[in-house]
Amino acid sequence: MKNGKVLLKSLLASVALAAAISAQAGSLTIASPQDPGSWDPIDTFLVNWASVATNVFDGLTYRGPDMALVPGLATAWEENEDGTRIRFTLREDVTFHNGEPFNAESVKFTFDRLLGEEGAQGPQRSNYTAIDSIEIIDDYTVDMHLHQPDPVLLTKLAGYGAMIVPPQYIQEHGSDHFAIHPVGTGPFQIVNYARRERVELEAYADHWGGAPRLDQLTYRFISEPSTAIAELQSGGVHIVIPPTVPIGMIDTIENNRNTHVASVPSPTVEALRFNTESGITADERVRRALIMAVDREAIVDSILAGQGQVISSFQGEFSFGYDPEMEPIPHDMEGARQLLAEAGVEPGASLQIDVRGGDATFGEVAQVVSSYLQMLGLNVSIRGYETNVLLNDIIPEGRTGEMFQQKWGGWTFDFDNTAYLMYHTGERWNPYDSDEELDAMLNEQRSITDPARREDLLQSIARYTQDRALEMPLYSINALYGVRNEVQNFEAAPDNRLRLTDVYLED
Amino acid sequence: MGKFLFYRLLQAVFVIIVVTLIVSFTIRLTGDPAVMLSQGSGSVTEADLEMIREALGLNQSFAAQYVQFIQGLVVGDMGRSFVGGAPVMDLISRALPATLWLAFASLAVSIVVSIPLGIKAATSRGTWVDQLIRIVSLVGLSFPNFWLAIMLVLLFSIVLGWLPPSGMSGIASFIMPAATMGIILTATNVRLVRTTMLDTLRSQYIMVARAKGLSNTVVLYKHALRNCAIPLITYFGLQFGGLLGGIVVVERVFNWPGLGSLAFDAVAARDYPVLQGVITVLAMMIIVINLLVDIAYGLVDPRVRKE
Numbered sequence: 001m002k003n004g005k006v007l008l009k010s011l012l013a014s015v016a017l018a019a020a021i022s023a024q025a026g027s028l029t030i031a032s033p034q035d036p037g038s039w040d041p042i043d044t045f046l047v048n049w050a051s052v053a054t055n056v057f058d059g060l061t062y063r064g065p066d067m068a069l070v071p072g073l074a075t076a077w078e079e080n081e082d083g084t085r086i087r088f089t090l091r092e093d094v095t096f097h098n099g100e101p102f103n104a105e106s107v108k109f110t111f112d113r114l115l116g117e118e119g120a121q122g123p124q125r126s127n128y129t130a131i132d133s134i135e136i137i138d139d140y141t142v143d144m145h146l147h148q149p150d151p152v153l154l155t156k157l158a159g160y161g162a163m164i165v166p167p168q169y170i171q172e173h174g175s176d177h178f179a180i181h182p183v184g185t186g187p188f189q190i191v192n193y194a195r196r197e198r199v200e201l202e203a204y205a206d207h208w209g210g211a212p213r214l215d216q217l218t219y220r221f222i223s224e225p226s227t228a229i230a231e232l233q234s235g236g237v238h239i240v241i242p243p244t245v246p247i248g249m250i251d252t253i254e255n256n257r258n259t260h261v262a263s264v265p266s267p268t269v270e271a272l273r274f275n276t277e278s279g280i281t282a283d284e285r286v287r288r289a290l291i292m293a294v295d296r297e298a299i300v301d302s303i304l305a306g307q308g309q310v311i312s313s314f315q316g317e318f319s320f321g322y323d324p325e326m327e328p329i330p331h332d333m334e335g336a337r338q339l340l341a342e343a344g345v346e347p348g349a350s351l352q353i354d355v356r357g358g359d360a361t362f363g364e365v366a367q368v369v370s371s372y373l374q375m376l377g378l379n380v381s382i383r384g385y386e387t388n389v390l391l392n393d394i395i396p397e398g399r400t401g402e403m404f405q406q407k408w409g410g411w412t413f414d415f416d417n418t419a420y421l422m423y424h425t426g427e428r429w430n431p432y433d434s435d436e437e438l439d440a441m442l443n444e445q446r447s448i449t450d451p452a453r454r455e456d457l458l459q460s461i462a463r464y465t466q467d468r469a470l471e472m473p474l475y476s477i478n479a480l481y482g483v484r485n486e487v488q489n490f491e492a493a494p495d496n497r498l499r500l501t502d503v504y505l506e507d
Numbered sequence: 508m509g510k511f512l513f514y515r516l517l518q519a520v521f522v523i524i525v526v527t528l529i530v531s532f533t534i535r536l537t538g539d540p541a542v543m544l545s546q547g548s549g550s551v552t553e554a555d556l557e558m559i560r561e562a563l564g565l566n567q568s569f570a571a572q573y574v575q576f577i578q579g580l581v582v583g584d585m586g587r588s589f590v591g592g593a594p595v596m597d598l599i600s601r602a603l604p605a606t607l608w609l610a611f612a613s614l615a616v617s618i619v620v621s622i623p624l625g626i627k628a629a630t631s632r633g634t635w636v637d638q639l640i641r642i643v644s645l646v647g648l649s650f651p652n653f654w655l656a657i658m659l660v661l662l663f664s665i666v667l668g669w670l671p672p673s674g675m676s677g678i679a680s681f682i683m684p685a686a687t688m689g690i691i692l693t694a695t696n697v698r699l700v701r702t703t704m705l706d707t708l709r710s711q712y713i714m715v716a717r718a719k720g721l722s723n724t725v726v727l728y729k730h731a732l733r734n735c736a737i738p739l740i741t742y743f744g745l746q747f748g749g750l751l752g753g754i755v756v757v758e759r760v761f762n763w764p765g766l767g768s769l770a771f772d773a774v775a776a777r778d779y780p781v782l783q784g785v786i787t788v789l790a791m792m793i794i795v796i797n798l799l800v801d802i803a804y805g806l807v808d809p810r811v812r813k814e
Contacts, residue, residue, distance in 0.1 A: 034772075035591075036590070036591055037588060037590040037591015037592065037593055038590075038591035038592055038593075043591060043592065045544050120558050120562070121558070121559070121562035122544075122559070122562075123544050123555070123559060125555070125558075126555040176592070179591065179592060180593075194601075195593060195597070195598065195601060196598070196601070196602075196764050196768070196772075197674070197675075197764045220674065220762075221762075222673060222674075222762045223759070223762070223768075223772070224759050224760055224762065226657055226660075226760070227660070227672060227673045227759075227760055227761065227762050230660045230661070230664055230665055230672035230673065231672050231673055233664075233665045234664045234665055234668060234671075234672055236671060236673070236674075386537065388537060388538030388543065388777060389537050389538060391538075391542065392537075392538045392539045392542050392543075393537075393538070
């Protein structure tokens with residue numbers, strides 16, 4: 001009798017164990033720093049929306065970690081001569097998670113909604129204002145009519161506001177319901193969403209690209225880096241996604257025998273921009289001298305632990321408009337001294353650098369920059385602001401010191417997204433400068449549809465900003481992922497848009 | 508009693524208005540939520556920002572926005588979060604229980620530990636036991652709670668693998684957050700219990716009790732402790748209120764889905780409705796706790812009841 005019980009117990013235990021292992025094999029958990037609060041594509045503005053929703057929704061086009069634009073829900077597209085119409089051929093036999101079919105009607109509904117009254121209440125609409133209307137040609141063909149050509153549009157159709165949503169479902173349940181019970185055509189469907197805690201996804205077996213290898217995918221919202229990394233080390237999560245892992249914790253992750261860091265260049269770039277209107281930095285020679293005085297390679301190596309690349313203009317290597325031939329202004333202390341003397345700057349002249357007070361890594365960078373500038377005999381002070389105050393008041397109102405921190409990046413990886421907003425006269429992020437020649441180039445590149453010509457022009461713009469020394473370009477930073485070793489086939493996405501169709505766990 | 512409650516209610520309304528007015532006004536001095544909302548998007552124009560402000564109701568005057576908030580509050584509607592549009596009531600009703608449970612657990616830990624230790628210190632006054640207890644509690648008092656939290660996680664989650672490092676998922680997940688809060692409270696409470704007990708032990712009725720030949724245990728726990736209760740209850744009650752405010756750091760480190768992390772994120776995102784909601788609820792709770800403390804006096808002390 002006793003033996004029977006023991007046997008039964010061990011039998012039960014082994015069954016439970018087997019169940020645990022098989023569940024483990026297909027169930028992945030990710031730590032994400034922020035709950036976007038709504039899964040509706042037109043509401044979104046957060047990168048961490050996309051790190052979940054790229055699994056749930058599809059766009060007409062798709063761009064994966066390799067940055068190549070490939071067919072998504074559209075199998076082919078063709079632009080007319082003057083770039084004011086794009087004709088899309090749509091994929092057939094695609095269904096939304098609720099069984100609703102995908103067709104031309106879904107595309108029209110999606111863009112009518114984005115560009116209409118509902119979209120106007122969210123932050124996504126402004127990215128798609130080039131689109132005038134969608135015309136249904138037949139069930140699987142649509143024409144997208146444009147107000148003016150938008151060279152970045154096809155890329156923008158691969159994400160965020162352009163994700164295709166189900167018309168019947170939204171009309172039936174309303175947008176409020178859709179925001180927390182979203183339905184898309186992607187490889188995973190959301191089955192449970194506990195606000196501010198977690199969102200649970202399940203494989204959608206009928207996905208047009210084939211069923212994902214994982215059965216379940218859970219995102220836990222953990223904002224504190226040390227907490228997320230403790231979860232990673234203890235096995236509570238398998239992947240910690242950016243922007244969570246600080247440079248200072250790379251060693252902690254690498255030294256643990258179960259975890260490692262996966263890193264890839266991200267769109268995020270940092271620069272110290274100049275007040276070109278007043279103070280000593282109004283003089284171009286002074287600006288150039290300041291750039292020359294700072295050894296940016298040394299900063300990347302020592303403070304970023306090599307997790308970044310020195311940049312020559314305000315963009316990283318994946319950016320459209322990046323010119324591999326263009327060199328950064330070289331580090332040359334002696335040249336800097338001469339230039340400064342030429343400009344008539346007296347020793348002891350004061351210079352203030354405004355930074356985001358909560359950004360510890362950049363705080364160190366600013367310290368190093370200031371010590372280089374002090375070697376020039378300048379009297380440098382660093383002023384830390386609360387991030388929101390710096391972004392919303394100090395910079396747009398033109399109340400910064402001679403230099404100020406600007407961190408920038410956009411998932412489209414197109415220099416237009418940076419250059420226009422930073423250099424065009426009257427833009428929010430350009431409180432000091434006005435340059436007609438630059439304005440003309442910035443306007444012109446927006447109307448060119450030939451990618452090669454446009455890339456040329458964007459590269460010229462980058463060179464022009466370097467010639468005028470409009471900012472001190474520092475570096476592009478890597479996106480850092482903390483990953484457990486049992487995770488297989490994971491490819492770190494530069495833009496944090498994760499699509500985990502091929503990922504699986506090894507026992 | 509009716510009059511007492513009426514005044515308390517008036518007082519509550521006054522406190523809530525003052526507190527929310529200050530918070531709503533000052534948060535609006537820093538940062539524009541419309542800009543925060545559109546940061547991930549590429550090309551935002553002033554016109555787009557204006558459209559978002561209008562959708563959020565931010566184009567109205569502060570007075571109008573505040574009146575709207577109070578009107579909503581009266582009918583139990585606190586508006587919607589700027590981030591994702593969730594009703595503030597939903598967010599709070601999810602977060603409040605998590606915070607309350609944690610606060611109860613922390614206070615319970617601290618009371619259970621600090622009363623016996625405090626009494627022991629008082630009765631062995633001047634001996635090495637008293638010294639030891641006082642030094643240990645001073646050390647406990649000097650720990651920053653985030654540091655303590657991280658050390659606990661390091662030991663119990665990463666090295667030993669016994670406890671989940673974060674989140675609220677069953678009894679085990681309460682142990683570290685409650686201990687972190689509890690240890691720091693205990694440090695203060697031991698000293699408080701000790702001092703109160705010393706005062707009480709000097710009084711004449713204790714001498715009488717001893718003279719009657721009552722056992723030490725009865726004197727301490729029946730006569731002395733009961734008389735210590737009034738200042739202790741006041742203090743524990745206030746501490747509970749303070750706990751609700753001070754829980755932010757601990758909730759953040761342990762990723763606890765409570766009011767503290769809700770408030771933290773709301774400040775970071777300039778999510779006015781959520782912040783106003785959380786502050787209102789916290790103010791209400793502190794008022795209620797004070798009321799409960801007053802009622803508790805009556806329960807332990809017959810003299811208060813008669814008044």
